[in-house]
Amino acid sequence: MVDRYDILTIGAGSGGLYSAYRGQSHGAHCALIDKMGVGGECLNFGCIPTKVLARSMETYRSVKSAAEMGIDVGTDISINFSKVMGRQKAIVASLVKGIHTGFGDMNIDYCKGTGTIVGPHSVQVQLDNPQPGRKSGFILEAGKIVIATGSVQRRMSIPGAHLSGVLTHSAIDGLDYGVAAFPFKSTAMAVIMNQTEGLSRLIYEKGSGKLLGGHIFGPCASELIAELTLAVHEGLSVKDLAYLLHFHPSLSENLQRAGRNGRRMEEKVGA
Secondary structure: OOOEEEEEEEOOOHHHHHHHHHHHHOOOOEEEEEOOOOOHHHHHOOHHHHHHHHHHHHHHHHHHOHHHHOOOOOOOOOOOHHHHHHHHHHHHHHHHHHHHHHHHHHOOEEEEEEEEEEEOOEEEEEEOOOOOOOOOEEEEEEEEEEEOOOOOOOOOOOOOOOOOOOOOHHHHHOOOEEEEEEEHHHOHHHHHHOOOOOEEEEEEEOOOOEEEEEEEEOOOHHHHHHHHHHHHHOOOEHHHHHHOOOOOOOOOHHHHHHHHHHHHHHHHHHO
16 A cells, blocks of 8 residues: 555445546556445445345245245245345355455555545545554545545435436426336236236327336336336437337336337327
């Protein structure tokens, strides 16, 4: 570890890690400071640990309903909560280790401790557990200091809401839009998976059919939403989504079928 960096980031959560990775990929020498450890709230307490628990419960539910799939597993099915929690901790530890490995590969330095800005380009570091021969407190200099410590939730104005292409509540109220949906209960793969609750819903501009947004309630929604996000970003229409090739059978066909419904409604309006 040196005493001066191009970019010094306080906070090693998702935002802090991204700033260091991007900076290092552009040739900047970067370091991170975080008293909690790498990964932030998401990796250590939020997104990842909760999804591990959710996946265990989904597996339990699948095994419980295995008979419906023609598989006999008996009736003595139970949850070993200590093993579930052990798996959760192991997954978090594995991902944290991967981040530290990435630091080594990218030559990014990390300090586990507290960082306090004491000047325009200076940060006072207080280490939690200093290595032998190194002071617990010292000053690091940086060309740029990034504050990525997270925040407490509060109501606030949204930066960029005034920009072209961003739809606010007032803008939507004055827009002539249509809604097209398709239920998962009519999607072959959802029926195969025995997960038929929910639907995909598309919001589009009447006349042009341009996609403005949408919702997905159902299996693998967090995976399927990426297609809809890309479609909105690229200015595609419900007709484009309807004609886009989708694998059969797949859950993604649900979006295609919603697109077809939107296309039909647009064709009726134009007829």
